[in-house]
Amino acid sequence: MKFLKKDVKSNGKTIQYTLITQKSDQLVIVLPRAGYTAQAPWLYYSTSLFVEKDYDVLHVNYSYTQNEFEALGATGFSQDVCQVINQVVSNYKEIIFCAKSLGTLALSHIIDEYQPSYSIWLTPLLQRDDVYQKLIESDYRGLIVIGDEDPCYIEDRFNDIKDNSSLRLTLIKGANHGLELKDQHPSHSIDVLKDYLNQLDHILC
Template sequence: MKVQQKTLIANKKEIPYTHIENGNEIVCFMFSGLSYTYDQPLFYYSTMTMLQNEYDVVHVHYSYGQDIFKLPLAEITNMISHDVKPIIDDVLKSNQYQETMFLGKSLGTIPLINDLMKNNRYVHSKMVLLTPLLRFDSIFETLLMCKHSTLIVIGEKDDHYIPSKIESIQHQTNMEIKIIPNANHSLEMEPFHTAMSISALDQVMKSVDDFIRL
């Protein structure tokens, strides 16, 4: 296994990324949350799950301030997409990958749902959406139209868990949806409970592992 730390200059901006290579023909691009980064449990163990299945992994290390959510969603989408797409292009240009898949959490699901899912280039790519931001109507509406092989994982106590929207997605698409009881936006238990949070993490990773093996 080879781990490379790289930096790409795109749109007059430096974007670092980590490329973990197993020599596989499948690569998973990961997009972090606003303050939920790759060393935190969901990404750490998602990365381990990909590596366990011998996939290559790319972590995109973008960085935004807390005020990003004051912007219109279209502007947020464009901002993040302009940062991640040059890295995707660079990795795919430099390697002979036969398949791509994507995993994002929270903020990181925005470019997946509002951009990459609408791009025919990635129509066969699997999508893992951890805690997608369903309070945004355009996010929800795009998911209803989505034909991708997709796994959604969301907590029952997440502010973005909206039962009526989840039910509509279940009825109108073929997406797999995993709802974690009593879990918050970090997919941890509320009130805090260490053993139950670890159990929830185990459920999430089993769902991701089963999904990518399909």
């Protein structure tokens, strides 16, 4: 297994990425949240499981100031992500996405281009019409995980998405945007992460 750290220029900015490769023909693309890197618990342990299942893993390590992101908008942001993905994607027969928060914004714009076999949507930005509409209409199989104490959780929209038979939905009672349980012992948040990893393990079998 090798860790290849590289970067690419896009929209005048350098976007760093890490490819964890073990010569697989299956690739998982991890799109993190702003301020929640691929080294944070939910993405770190997701990556560990993907590697255990013999997938290569691509971490797209974008970083923006608020002004930079506002200038880019969703289209420019998605272009940056595609610039990274296109450096490696031709080597793979199957693609899976694992996106958290801001990463789900990019995923909603690029999913049709890459046609993944599966997508994991962690704390999707349901307040955004583009993300919501893609989850309503998408035919791609996937898993959504969100907490009911997350400001991105909108009950009516979440219930609408339940009608999409291509998606599995997991609503975590008391979980915030970090998928941590408020006002509870940290071990309970770890149990929630364990439950998710068991779900993911089953999906990847």
